[in-house]
Amino acid sequence: AQSVAQPEDQVNVAEGNPLTVKCTYSVSGNPYLFWYVQYPNRGLQFLLKYITGDNLVKGSYGFEAEFNKSQTSFHLKKPSALVSDSALYFCAVRDRRYSSASKIIFGSGTRLSIRP
Amino acid sequence: DGGITQSPKYLFRKEGQNVTLSCEQNLNHDAMYWYRQDPGQGLRLIYYSQIVNDFQKGDIAEGYSVSREKKESFPLTVTSAQKNPTAFYLCASSMQTGEGQPQHFGDGTRLSIL
Numbered sequence: 239a240q241s242v243a244q245p246e247d248q249v250n251v252a253e254g255n256p257l258t259v260k261c262t263y264s265v266s267g268n269p270y271l272f273w274y275v276q277y278p279n280r281g282l283q284f285l286l287k288y289i290t291g292d293n294l295v296k297g298s299y300g301f302e303a304e305f306n307k308s309q310t311s312f313h314l315k316k317p318s319a320l321v322s323d324s325a326l327y328f329c330a331v332r333d334r335r336y337s338s339a340s341k342i343i344f345g346s347g348t349r350l351s352i353r354p
Numbered sequence: 355d356g357g358i359t360q361s362p363k364y365l366f367r368k369e370g371q372n373v374t375l376s377c378e379q380n381l382n383h384d385a386m387y388w389y390r391q392d393p394g395q396g397l398r399l400i401y402y403s404q405i406v407n408d409f410q411k412g413d414i415a416e417g418y419s420v421s422r423e424k425k426e427s428f429p430l431t432v433t434s435a436q437k438n439p440t441a442f443y444l445c446a447s448s449m450q451t452g453e454g455q456p457q458h459f460g461d462g463t464r465l466s467i468l
Contacts, residue, residue, distance in 0.1 A: 247394070270454035281358070281444055281459030282397075289454040328396065332454070338404060339385060339448045339457055340412065344396035 240265045242331045244345035251319045251352050259314040259348045261329030271312040272330040272342070273303055282328060288312060299323070319352045326350075356381045360445050360460035366468045367432065367439060375430045375463045377445035384450045386428035387457065390414060391442040400443075403428055404450060432465060440466050 241264045251257045263269055270289060274282040286297025293305045303314045312329060329345040358379045367373045379386065385404045389397040399412030403422040417436025422428055428447075432439045442464050446457040 242396075272454075272456055274459075279363075279462070279464070281360075281446075281461045282457075284456040284458070287454050287456055334454070338402075338450075339455060340387065340399060340402040340404075340410065342457070346394060346396045 240331060240333055240341070240343045242329055242343050242345040244327075244329055244348045246348050247346075248349045248351065251350070253321055253352050253354050254318055257316050257319045257323070257350065257352070259327050259329075259350060261312045261314065261345060263310050263312065263329075263331040265331055265333045267333040267335045270332045270334050271303070271305060272332075273297065273301070273312075273314050274328045274330065276326040276328065276347075285314070285327075321352045321354055324350055324352045358445055358447055358458055358460035360443075360463050362463060363461070365463055365465045367465060368468050370434045372431055372433050373465070375432070375443055375445075375465070377428045377430065377460060378426055379428075379445075379447045379458075379460075380426060381447055381458060382425075383447035383458070384425070385448045386422070387446040387448075388412075388418070388420065388428070388430045389444045389446065391444055391462075397444065400430065
């Protein structure tokens with residue numbers, strides 16, 4: 239069975255410092271991996287995805303994520319945090335054996351708080 | 355601009371009442387989805403549709419119904435059988451072709467009980 243875990247409910251970082259939001263997954267096949275961001279009372283916005291190739295994926299707003307197959311992780315990173323990065327972040331995984339996006343599984347979310 | 359429009363933004367339901375949440379997309383996507391979001395939990399899939407006039411139950415379909423009469427529209431009805439309907443409801447769409455297509459989300463409808 240597929241699953242995804244975001245072990246931290248909240249991450250607090252000072253503005254200008256690097257940030258990491260953790261995600262680990264469990265799928266029986268090779269995964270598609272996604273990160274989304276949600277601002278208050280808004281829908282989810284797609285940030286980046288891993289399909290194949292380079293383990294370091296670059297996405298929107300200066301975010302990047304590193305795929306680590308041996309550790310089954312897909313941590314979200316940014317070299318220098320902005321106050322405007324404060325939001326709820328979701329990791330999602332889908333076994334690529336399934337063609338339908340209905341099989342995507344979302345993590346429980348990590349609230350990122352950037353202090354000035 | 356292309357996107358997904360959900361309405362209303364806020365909705366209140368009385369006991370025994372059915373309510374319908376609207377979702378319209380102009381992205382020309384074949385697939386559409388309804389999710390429920392509760393605090394501290396990830397998104398849970400209610401229903402999805404991969405093509406017009408066809409839809410499938412997700413993980414928590416009980417107490418909900420949908421229709422897909424047009425490609426652009428995927429309304430969700432929360433029936434009186436849903437005993438705990440208070441939540442944030444998100445509609446999404448995606449392309450069916452291409453590897454690892456991401457989902458595009460609307461801005462949600464927050465449903466509360468009067």
